[in-house]
Amino acid sequence: GRRREGLAATAPGVSGRAMGGMGNSGPWRDFGTFAPTIHAITGLSYLTNVPGRQDIGFGYSLTDHLSGVAAALGILEGVEHRRRTGQGLDVDVAQYELGLGLMGPAFLDYFANGVDPEPVANRHPFEAWAPHNIYPSRGDDRWVAIAVRGDDQWGALCDAMGAPELADDPRFATHDARIANQDALDDCVSAWTAGLDRYEVMEACQARGIAAGAVQDGGDIATADPHLAARSFIGTIPTEEGGEQGAERFPAFIDGQRPTTAYAARSLGADTFDVLTELLGMEPDEIGALVAEGVLS
Known part of the structure; x- marks a missing residue:
């Protein structure tokens, strides 16, 4: 700078x-x-x-x-x-x-x-929430995040899982017990989530006041995220070839309107000839020789 x-x-x-x-x-x-x-x-x-x-x-x-x-x-x-x-x-x-x-x-x-921090993967770093992890759901490489805080939410999750008896299981009945038995806890939650669609798990948890969210890939975000769609964040911009290209838009509304992008970036190499002739002073035959040699395309 x-x-x-x-x-x-x-x-x-x-x-x-x-x-x-x-x-x-x-x-x-x-x-x-x-x-x-x-x-x-x-x-x-x-x-x-x-x-x-x-x-x-x-x-x-x-x-x-x-x-x-x-x-x-x-x-x-x-x-x-x-x-x-x-x-x-x-x-x-x-x-x-x-x-x-x-x-x-x-x-x-x-x-x-005096605690030297260590990685904890997707578990809560300060042991305030349990279960707190990313769990498998139905489909190939599909996952859902669930985070439970307190006994009431744990009981609500047990209800969602159709396993109310787990709320009183000595391994999980208190917060400290759940922290001490997180491997077994995650196994129980995974057994439930694995047979369900990730959005189904998310909605079942959220309906009971439990923090949960489907893990989305790029395609989900670009084409299926209802919140982004409602706010018109994903749009299209015209290309040089006369088509349209999907793209994210400006991440804010200004006076109630989201600014738009008039056109896409130029195609790779679209201005090469102009740069070589107008800025570098090269002659067309020189450029042709570079193309013939494979230096330019």
Whole structure:
């Protein structure tokens, strides 16, 4: 990012921002990083694994996205500072620190209780809910999330499962007993969910005040999510070829209207000829030679 130091003399109201992986100070300031690097060194990858694994993580560049948000907030602070003082600010964002910020509860447990956090997969990290897991449902790779808090909800889940006797089972009758017997508890819940559609399980639980949700894949979200459909979040945009392409829309309503996208991005390579001729000054025969050699297509 463009830092402010070279601009402050002539444009004191300008704010600048830097977005290094490690920030602009400290012994690691020159380290090159990618989001998965940050996830690993902060412990995010480790704590989002299943127990016994250290190498999975959550599979997308979360801290990249958060860096943009943090930088934007920093620049807005610079705008407000300029309004008050006439001076801009130098904003220094470190992805490392953003990743560590996501570790808040784990840090708190360490600082308050001396507990070094360990991965717990889909179970509740502070043993406040049980059962608390992702359970198999009918179909290939279909799952449903269920989270139960307290004896009343546990009794309601037993009713939904058609197994009221489990509410008084000594292994599960109290919260502490359920925490101590989570493997057996999950087996009982899985035996019920495995024969049902995931949405059927979700609706049965929600009707009884139990937190539950079907695990959805991309197709579910794009074509079958009733909430997104009601809010018109998934739409279509015209393509260069004259067709339409499905796409998500702007994630907010402004004055009651959701902004629309007028057209899709240009096709890959659509502007190559113009770039080569108009910006690079190449002649058509030079471009033709590159096409013949397979350099361009």
